[in-house]
Amino acid sequence: MVRLKRACGQTANKLPDETQQRQRQNTVAFKLKKVTTMATAETRNKIFGTPETNYLNCTKGWKSWAFTLDHKRIGVMYLVGVTIALFLAGAFALILRSHLVKFDSNMLSYDRYNQMFTLHGAVMVFAFIIPSIPAALGNFVLPMMLGAKDVAFPRMNLASFYLWIVGTMCLLGAILFGGGLDTGWTFYTPYSIETETGVIWATFGAFVLGFSSIFTGLNFLVTVNTMRSPGQTWFKLPLFLWSLYATSIIQVLATPVLGITLLLLIAEKTMHIGVFDPRYGGDPVLFQHFFWFYSHPAVYIMILPGMGVISELISVYSQKRIFGYSFIAFSSVAIALLGFLVWGHHMFTSGQSPLVTLIFSAITFSVAIPSAVKVFNWLATLFKGSILLNTPMLYALSFIFLFGIGGLTGLFLGALSTDIHLHDTYFVVAHFHFVMVGGTLTALLGGLFHWWPKMFGRMYNDFWGRVSCALVFIGFNVTFFPQFVMGARGMPRRYASYDPEFQIFHQISTVGAFVLGIGILLAYGVLVYAARYGKRCGSNPFRAASMEWQSSSPPDFHNFIHKPTVNDPYDFDSQVYDEELDTYLPREYADPAKTPPRKEPVHH
Amino acid sequence: MAIAETHDTHGEHHDDHHDHGEFIAHHFESPEQQFDSGKLGIWIFLVTEVLFFSGLFVLYTLYRNYHPEIFQVAHHYLDKNLGCLNTIVLLFSSLTMALAVRSAQTGKNKNCETYLLITMVCATIFLGVKAVEYSHKWDLGIWPRSMFHYHEGVHETGIFGLSNYLIKLSVIPTLLLVGFAGYAAFQYLTDKANNARFYIGMTIMVLGYFAGVVGGVVYQNAIAGDSHAHAALQTAAPLMLHAATIDKSSAGHDDHVHADGEGDSHDDHDHADVPAGSQESVPDSVGIFFSIYYCMTGLHAIHIIGGIVALAWIYRRSQLGHWREDYFGPVDYVGLYWHLVDLIWIYLFPLLYLID
Amino acid sequence: MADHSHDSHDHPSFNHPAPIPMLFGVFIALVGLTVATVVTSNIELAQFAFPVAMAIATLKAFLVGAFFMHMWWDKGFNILVFLSSLLFVTLFIGMTMLDTGSNLEQVESFPTTETSSLSTTEY
Known part of the structure; x- marks a missing residue:
């Protein structure tokens, strides 16, 4: 009783007494009626019709949002948050691309350029991509897919969101109070120890964001384990849940290592404890081991939820049972586990020992197997399905195409000999943007269009949605395809000026980036317009x-x-x-x- | 039942203790589901803790592998006896924690309260002893790598022969002690006996820290022995002397390969790092051991402090009589966390104090 | 709370109070092992010292885990979850050591003349 009150009181989610009573009675009534009697039209309307009160309007005022424990509201708040982070980091990207239009551009000073790409990477990775699909879409959908009322630990869920805010603020605090950040998002030692810029702000921010991520992962693992509806076995879970579950495994196992890495980096920077700093006998390559033990699995935190979304979309919009359910399910877990065995492929040229390099390269190739299993199963699902080419499906198809390219170019980089040539070139940049933007961002947009009617009860304009998808797809390819070419020809990444022969590629890329930006803005515009004015569904x-x-x-x-x-x-x-x-x-x-x-x- | 009670909006819910759904959050179906969720949650949390510490174990393994000779020498600066004492204190706190869990499981809130208090006192004794160990090392200049400046026989002492660092470390516990004791008295005088009881418990808990400090200081005075009457804090001097000799001899002969075949690689940086005229000092490269030592024990101590906060929370709840046969989850979860902190110490103790 | 002693939920299936003698027994064993590890550290065991110390620590960890942490009676899945963390710690330490272990020769043979130039840039 006390707890029940507290749950309502603290959340400020307490419904007006009347509404609450009615809903409680409904719950009990339908629980009993469900199987035994045939539903009447009235019943149908009550359950599936458009309700007067819903999670959006059951309580009002900013406090009812700020202190809510409702996973749906937290999901929506997360969505707003990560979208702001996306636009911010996207703006950084457009500034970078504008700078690169001319080979000897002086739009930004070189120092400013370094800070700009660092913040683009750090904000995109830590504040946007990692929480995007799990914390925003996953939070909203996961308990509902289980038929549960909430995640297992609602307070922890809210804490996760506030940690996200604090972490993002600290990350951005690096610009405001730390004088920028110019280490790249990877904070490699020894440069990160030497630089005067706001490394401590940024690492502390990433540390806090790590906890936010752990909280989400822990919550999801427990929720899926203990809160499934009676009769809902593991193999009756939608594949989105399998992918979220696999993601959560990574979040829980890998993120603490990032935490300790960043703490040690802060200790090294403030006290010079001599573990990463070669001037005190430390081993700078060790930092890379620490960092990539988290950050490589983190790459799968970014892509796995996207794959889960695509499994849902492909199946629903083909109106056909997903092909090879258990293969897709287990491939998610396999990717999660294999993801822990390949971190050294980021360190092929950093003086890692030849034996370890060889092992990491070999295991890297094996990651292609579960990834390909997924792609083939999606294609097989499409075969002879009744395909509906609406907005979410178009995003899903874009995903398969772009992820295919992103994944396959990863094999070039996993091969030792070619990696020596391609390492630290635009080829790498293009590769991971194909996976993270072409993959995750596309999946996020597809998922948003898919679940938007559920989240806000209104249908979007499908025509403009499809236009947004076309712009995103075209803009994306125009941006990043030239980067493969110039990377293969030797254009190094992270350079503020470059050889004139690469100028044309950079210019095409910049045009594409703006088209991509417009496409993303249009997609969000369509969604926001729909939430307000769309047709009820x-x-x-x-x-x-x-x-x-x-x-x-x-x-x-x-x-x-x-x-x-x-x-x-x-x-x-x-x-x-x-x-x-x-x-x-x-x-x-x-x-x-x-x-x-x-x-x-x-x-x- | 649950439906009726949600309308009970007025404040007095203390008389509702009979309700079975008392502590079941609204989104759980049964006490068992709630318990299982919490239990799995805490196990996963422990997994994250293990991986959090794993980074430090990697550092330890790596640098011990790089420089075994440094570890051999440096561990002599740690006091085995104090380490062993702390280990037993923590093991005892684990026992009382397990007993507290048992009491909660059988619904015996009073017993649970007592056991939790003992657990917290053990925790603060541990911290008190740790404070003595830390401050003594700082007096001797035994710091992490870059600040390491150990000079044989040179150490700072503050007022009353106590370390200045120890006094600084004790500021917060003293404030807490005064605060808790004062607040307990205030609550008692304003007839809030229940609250007073909690703050008395907190006062006793903080007293544990001072017990640990006094014990540690007395011990160190005792072993410092008759020869160093002025030096309040002097650990096993012969050992240190021995260790320093070994190191100095190797530092003195750079191109000479060590008898044990380890080589002198760790000394390489020292000539630049060691300030001129400090030939008596131990090479600063020994500091790498203490970097790792401070990281490991410091992080562990932070976990102890976090554990005390969690213990205080369930201590309060046992005073309120919250535990029942079907609701004891929080004690169980905090207990698991506490045992993990103990588990980590079980490994830290031999790894840091008992290298040979 | 006395009025609850008679209700039907006296021992829900998830409640396994541990017997008191066992807890004390485990504690005594743990103290004994602690003393043992200190004693063995004082005697000359050469290359066996480290394995012996770790073996004793692991035995202690087993006792704490199995009895104080109730793993003996816990759900298999929870134990699997916890033990899997050790697998990943092993992986982390193992792969890192496999790489850095190959630096050992360089660390040992690092010429002194070069280091002094390295450490000239002092903070």
Whole structure:
């Protein structure tokens, strides 16, 4: 009782008594009714119709958001936060690209240029990409996919968000109070020990962001383990959850090492403890081992959730059971675990011993296997599916294309001999942007378009959505494809001036970057416009079969006002159209007179 | 039941203790689900702790591998007996913690309270002894690598023969002691016996620190022996002398390979680093051991302090009688954390104090 | 809280109080092992000193883990989670040592003349 009150009181989420009572009664009533009786039109309307109160409007005032423990509101706040970080770091990127239009440009001083690319990288990696899909989309969707009311530790979830704010502020504090940051996002020693810029601010920020990430991961692991609906076995989980679970494993296992690394770096910088600083007998390459033990797995923190989103999108918009469910599921776990065995491939040219280099190179190639398993399964899912080329699906298809290129060029870099040539060139830059922007950002946008109707109960304009996707896709390729070419020809990364022969590539790249920027802005514009003015939509407009679509749109404060039916998340035949509500419902709730009989299982 | 009670909006909920859902958060279905979630959560948290410390174990392994001779020499500056004492204090606190968990599991809040208090006192004794160890080393100039400046026989002392560093380290505990004791008295005088009880517990907890300090100082005075009446804090002097001799002899002959075949690589930097005229000092490269020592024990001490805060929280809750057979999770979770802190010390002790 | 002693949830399935004699027994064993490790550090064991010290520490860790931390009665999954951390620590230490171990020769043969030039840039 005390705790119950505290949960409501502290969160300021306490509903008006009347509403709360009604909802509680509903919960109990439908829990009992669910299987035993046939649903009436009234029941259907109550469960799947557009509700008057939902998580967005059940309480008002800034405090009801700032102190909320509701995973959906935290997800939305995270979404706003990471979007701001994206725009900020994106603006840095455009400044960089503008500078690079001329080979001897003096738009930025060289020092300023160094600070600009460092902040672009650090903010993008730590404040945007890592939390983007798990903390924003995942927070919103994960408990609902399990039929749960919330994540296991709601307070920790809120703490994660506030840590994110503090960490991002510290990271940006490096510019305001630390005089910039010019080490690159990797903080390599010994330069990071020598430089006068705000390394301590930035590392402390990244340290705090690490804890934010650990909290999210820990929460997700526990939630998936203990809070699945009765009857929802591991193999009835949507693949997005498998990928989030694999991501969380990495977050929990790798991020603490980043924490200790950054603490040691701060200690080295302030007290010269002599572990990384060669002038005191320290080993600077050791720092790289420490850093990449986290940061390579972190690359998979960035891409795995995106892969999970794509698994959902491809299947739903082909209206076809995902091909090779268990292969995709286990490939996520395999990527997570293999991700811990390959960190040395960032250090091929840093004086790492030949034997270790060889081992890391060999294992690096093996990461291609689970990645390819996923891509082939997505393609096989598309085969003979009834494909709907709407905005999320177009983003998903872009993902497959761009991730394919990004992944395959990774093999060039994993091969020892070619890496000697390509190391620290624009080829590397292009490679990881294909994976992180072409992969993760595209998946984030696709996922946002997919779940937006659920989050805000309104449908976006599909035409402009598709235009945004086209701009993102074209802009992205124009930006980064030339970088492969100039990288292969020897253009080093992180240089503020360059040989005139590369100027044309840089100019094409800069044009592309602005197109990409406009595309992303348009995508967010379409989404924000939809949240405000879009056409109202029902609970399940896309005929998806995972559980979050059984809540109303937008969902109730408690996620579901009935006990959702646990079914196969890729059995789309389990959902049937309801004319009155203009949406899809689980068969159990549909009007039997108007329900078409079940088809034969499409596959298997 | 739960439905009815959500309408009970007025303040007095102390009389609702009979409700079974008392401590079940709204999003859990059963006490068991809540317990299992918390338990898995704390285990995963412990995993993150282990990996957090792992970086320091990598440092330790690496530098011991690079410079075994430094580790051989340097560990003589640590006092085995104090380390052993602290180990036993921590092990005892683990025992009382386990007993506290048992008491919570059987719903015996009173016993739980007592055991938790003993656990906290052990924790602060540990910190007190650690403070004596640290301050003594700082007096001798035994700092991390860049600040390391050990001179045989030279050490600073402050007032009353106590280390200035020890006095500085004790400022916060003293303030806490005064604050807790004063607040306890205030609560007692204003007839808030329940609150007073908690702050009395906190006072006793902080007293543990001073017990540790006094014990440590008395011990060090004793071993400093008759020959160094003025030197309040002097550890095993013969050992140090021996160690310094070994090191100096190697520092003196650069091109001469050591008898044990380790070579003199660790001395390489010293000629530039050691200030002129300090031939009596131990090479500064020995500081790398102490860098690692301070990182490991310092991080461990921070975890002890964090543990004390968590223990204080569940101590308060046992005073409020929160634990029952179906609700004892927080004690169990804090207990697991506390045992992990103990586990890490179990490895730190032989790795740092008992190298041979 | 006395009125709860009679309710039906006396011993929920997730509640396993550990027997008191066992806890004390474990504590005594731990103290004994601590003394043992100090004693063995005083006698000359040459290259066996380190393995012996680590073996004793691991035995102590086992006792704390299995009995104080109730791992003996805990869910298999929780134990798996915890032990997996050790696997990753081993991986971290192992791969790093595999690389840096190959520097050992260079560390030992690092010429003194070069170091002095290195350390001229003092802070």
